[in-house]
Amino acid sequence: MTTLSGRAITACRACGGALSIPFCDLGVQPVANSYVAVEESGKPDPVFPLNVRVCERCKLAQLDHVVDAGAIFSDYAYLSSVSASWLAHAKAYCESMIQRLALDSGSFVVEVASNDGYLLKNFVAAGIPCLGIEPAANVAAIAVAAGVPTEARFFGRETAAALLRERRRSPDLIVANNVLAHVPDVEDFVAGLALLAGDKGVVTIEAPLLVELVKNVQFDTIYHEHYAYWSLLAAERVLGRHGLAIFDVERLTTHGGSLRLFARRTDPSLRPSQTLEAIRKEEAEAGLDQFAFYDGFEPRVRAVLDAFRSYLKESRAAGRRVTAYGAAAKGNTFLNAVGATADDITLVADANPLKQGRLLPGSRIPIVSPDDLLAAKPDDIVILPWNIAPEIMRNLSKGWKGRFVTAIPSLRIHEGPQ
Template sequence: MPSQACCRACGSRGLQSFLDLGVTPLADRLLTEAQLSQHEPTYPLEVAFCPSCTLVQILETVPPEELFCEDYPYFSSFSPALLRHSKENVDDIIARRGLDGSSFVIELASNDGYLLKNYVERGISVLGIDPADGPAKAAEKIGVPTLNTFFTLELAEQLKSEGRQADVVHGNNVLAHVADTNGFVEGVARLLKDDGVAVIEVPYVKDLIDHCEFDTIYHEHLCYFSATALDHLFRSHGLYLNDVKRLQIHGGSLRLFVEKREDVGAAVRSLLETERLEKVDQLDYYRDFSKRVEHVKDALSRLLRDLKAQGHRIAAYGAAAKGSTLINYVGIGPDLVDFVVDRNIHKQGRYMPGQHLPIYAPERLLESMPDDVLILPWNFADEILEQQAAYRERGGRFIVPIPEPKVL
């Protein structure tokens, strides 16, 4: 398995490690009952900073075929909050760009068509590209044409040669997943019409660090972006970060508006200046992160063990990838948590990686009424609390682990 000796973006050597989460299983590799007795692969999870271009990245690269193809369990449409977020994004882009029936939109990592269907409903031609079999088939079923493959520079060249350049290229939470960072961005440049725009969403590394969101670090997420690192990356491929929006989704994200012409707006200039002043572009900003992560680990472990000592029964909500990082790093196994529930039917009946906690439908909470439920996808805590009003009315409590463990 390749370990990163040089920066994924600029190629510089001298990456400086600042966090080691140990050796962990793949976060989205939910197990069947038959797999529980088989060898479960694990990989180092270490995070480093590039002094040359400021990109934060993990040092290990798991082959993408192991991560995203067969049996990939993530279907975006199971989150109402994400569906609302995506529709608002599409409505904004259509209005901004004056899109109509003659326009063409491509989404990279289009999953189950959750975003592109909003364009289809408005009579705008689309193409999804996604390597995961299940989500790609689900997209086709709802009328979203999808290429079931990885997006590469070669594919971008092919689409361009077929005259299929796009007015808009969407890429939500995919740039961090790509081992060939430069090939991906160069592919975006080839896909765009000269007056087109790439609308890309990435989790924001400043929010990750400031709010101690260490559980968003796992093997699918190879990079963790600042505006400074992104500006470097895009410019190296003749693209320009011209506008940016800060979003609350996924614990804090950036929506980037990237074009072939340079017209850098005030929002980008302001964010770059903020990062410079707060030293997000320097290693010092990241140095004490490891200590703060250790504090959360100790506090959450202590809270759960104290509750168990009081005779509480504890479950968890959401078989999310970030939940896998959390339970494996903190050591939350069957001795502390009885089971996990998740709305995604593709996850029910499986087991969490590493700790092998069984996954059931959310109805299990009312059936067994555990005293406390640990919310693993804490970024959707409000949505989960609303969904589980009946459980709370009957005395059930929720635990939010990040940025500091607390009982609700």
């Protein structure tokens, strides 16, 4: 078992400003993806503060405590390829980028945090040269075995410089989708993107949007692996300091509301797209530059937690057997913020075989296969990953008739056939 270590962050990881604005304090929690082997269950989980504060200068929302990244990522149990809707999202992205940037066999695409190659395999299939950079060695090996060129390393200035030396060119496209939140050293990472992109390379960044997190009370997307929670406002400030300008934005429904940012080296001829202007205006109207926007969030989180605790208490009193689906990080944050245990929720199912047979960190709820969950004939199934809830409910309702429960943005019990 890896020993985790953590340290407090006293200044903004991007600009060095003071983290003086409170946002969401979820107490102390175990690291969300540190699934517990049954034979280790006698040992307590190491816990670390899980508290998001906001930089008064650049307004980047971020954890005020960092857990050592090497320890988090070295045994990374998450494989992207398990969700069908996520695979479809990646495929559609690749097709649109091939068209938009007229990519062909003479082009070069780099993806940062390329996971098991689920996205790049679309470029491989289209005959477009590509390279994945993936920090988790075991996950990178899976990508290589599947025919996706991948190097196991962290991305930053040093890796960018090495790639430029080895390849003697900048990529036409750098994919940094859904990685920004996972980067402990934002300065080094964004500097690496700017260096690698050169004069002409386009960088795309997908990031869940803070304004949506707040609107839909998605506090369960806060966990130790997510060091920062991005707004367009903060992204433009941080990228801008490294000479990268955002010139277009697409709205996405992934992760409950994300943006796909298009950036490249700042150039006076770049004109902001209409969508970019519209989202800038929306964020300004929502008050993202104001203290009150951040300070008003926590009471809404408390209300969601209280409603779910009442539901568990009533279910217990009524003798209902409550289970859950989705042993993902966001479920762990939620269950540990609630204070739920295996007495409240007897089993949690997950399709990922690497997680089955282990226990959730903190709550210590046993993880089983979806078939084993249905065989246990539960009364209720709490769907923890709300972002793919319709897909999960469709699949499970084929073999089971009971109640689905979702807790975010507010408690909902789905009665009857789905």
